[in-house]
Amino acid sequence: MYTQSLDLPGQPAERPLADASVADRQSAFDARMAEDAKIEPMDWMPDAYRKTLVRQISQHAHSEIIGMQPEGNWISRAPSLKRKAILLAKVQDEGGHGLYLYSAAETLDVSRDDLVDALHTGRAKYSSIFNYPTLTWADVGVIGWLVDGAAIMNQIPLCRCSYGPYARAMIRICKEESFHQRQGYDALLAMMRGTEAQRAMVQEAVDRWWFPVLMMFGPPDAASTNSTQTMAWGIKRISNDDLRQKFVDATVEQARILGVTLPDPGLQWNAERGHYDYSPLDWEEFWRVINGDGPCNRERLATRVKAHEDGAWVREAALAHAEKRARRTQAKAA
Numbered sequence: 038m039y040t041q042s043l044d045l046p047g048q049p050a051e052r053p054l055a056d057a058s059v060a061d062r063q064s065a066f067d068a069r070m071a072e073d074a075k076i077e078p079m080d081w082m083p084d085a086y087r088k089t090l091v092r093q094i095s096q097h098a099h100s101e102i103i104g105m106q107p108e109g110n111w112i113s114r115a116p117s118l119k120r121k122a123i124l125l126a127k128v129q130d131e132g133g134h135g136l137y138l139y140s141a142a143e144t145l146d147v148s149r150d151d152l153v154d155a156l157h158t159g160r161a162k163y164s165s166i167f168n169y170p171t172l173t174w175a176d177v178g179v180i181g182w183l184v185d186g187a188a189i190m191n192q193i194p195l196c197r198c199s200y201g202p203y204a205r206a207m208i209r210i211c212k213e214e215s216f217h218q219r220q221g222y223d224a225l226l227a228m229m230r231g232t233e234a235q236r237a238m239v240q241e242a243v244d245r246w247w248f249p250v251l252m253m254f255g256p257p258d259a260a261s262t263n264s265t266q267t268m269a270w271g272i273k274r275i276s277n278d279d280l281r282q283k284f285v286d287a288t289v290e291q292a293r294i295l296g297v298t299l300p301d302p303g304l305q306w307n308a309e310r311g312h313y314d315y316s317p318l319d320w321e322e323f324w325r326v327i328n329g330d331g332p333c334n335r336e337r338l339a340t341r342v343k344a345h346e347d348g349a350w351v352r353e354a355a356l357a358h359a360e361k362r363a364r365r366t367q368a369k370a371a
């Protein structure tokens with residue numbers, strides 16, 4: 038069973054090096070990095086490694102949770118019972134991903150309350166892509182195909198991340214993302230085989246989402262402040278630009294089979310590079326969106342904070358129930 042428990046099967050209760058000097062611990066950590074071994078929660082780790090993991094894992098968790106909103110909007114308007122059931126399951130999966138990832142972050146000595154507070158007060162980032170609106174049913178299909186497709190491209194290498202709990206969470210998440218991507222592509226295929234109006238709706242959605250999706254991979258390598266260190270630590274395995282290129286290369290053929298045009302006149306095969314060239318992206322838009330000024334930033338955050346506040350009674354009831362059970366167990370033991 039999947040677990041983020043601090044005790045791993047076969048692991049001694051106390052990890053070695055408990056009494057070692059910081060220099061010895063750093064050398065042991067460096068040696069583990071050099072042999073590409075996993076770091077587990079009970080292992081010593083440099084503070085900067087811990088902080089960067091908390092930053093990345095919690096941002097990832099927040100993205101999954103906020104990411105429930107653009108598609109959640111469409112559950113009550115899905116065009117058939119089948120599409121509604123699929124969408125419901127998918128949005129629930131995203132919530133589950135957020136929870137595994139918060140659990141993985143909690144193994145790094147941070148509390149869930151602090152992480153959630155950072156999101157709700159706007160101190161923590163979440164993926165730029167979820168600040169764009171879902172205007173038509175075709176947007177739901179395009180999110181599955183392109184947004185989840187980009188997420189898989191980014192997240193498969195994270196299954197090999199040096200931090201054990203994050204890597205293990207990513208294995209399950211990637212399996213579920215693969216279903217998400219396929220259901221989106223399937224919904225779009227159905228529309229492309231439908232009426233002229235449906236085909237136009239799909240093309241219009243692809244036109245709006247294509248460039249924001251390419252920005253999901255993060256700024257160009259030259260402007261990526263974290264990449265050098267996170268790659269040296271084996272957290273990130275492939276750079277932002279390389280992942281973006283892999284995604285473009287994989288998607289062109291999928292678009293052709295679907296029958297849509299990717300909205301970039303500069304998109305063309307470069308035989309010399311063995312890759313597709315594409316036009317420069319609007320990085321000013323990217324920074325504006327991640328700094329809080331995208332089309333839906335305020336709405337997304339306000340909806341999340343309201344859901345948290347409306348759910349306070351559930352947390353209080355669960356706590357009261359747990360306390361009652363603890364008192365009963367104590368009384369029985371006495």
Ligand code: 3HC
Binds near residue numbers: 093104188260261
């Ligand atoms: N959206 C918001 N912020 C972004 C971003 C994006 N698309 N891309 C980069 N940034 C931020 C970084 O967080 C960093 O800010 P910080 O230092 O304040 O944290 C800054 O821009 C500079 O970028 P870097 O390239 O230096 O940052 P990273 O090395 O952390 O790379 C990343 C960014 C590729 C997103 C990396 O953090 C990562 O791989 N994260 C894990 C995956 C993830 O979080 N995916 C989010 C989407 S999840 C999802 O899509 C859900 C699915 O169900 C669809």
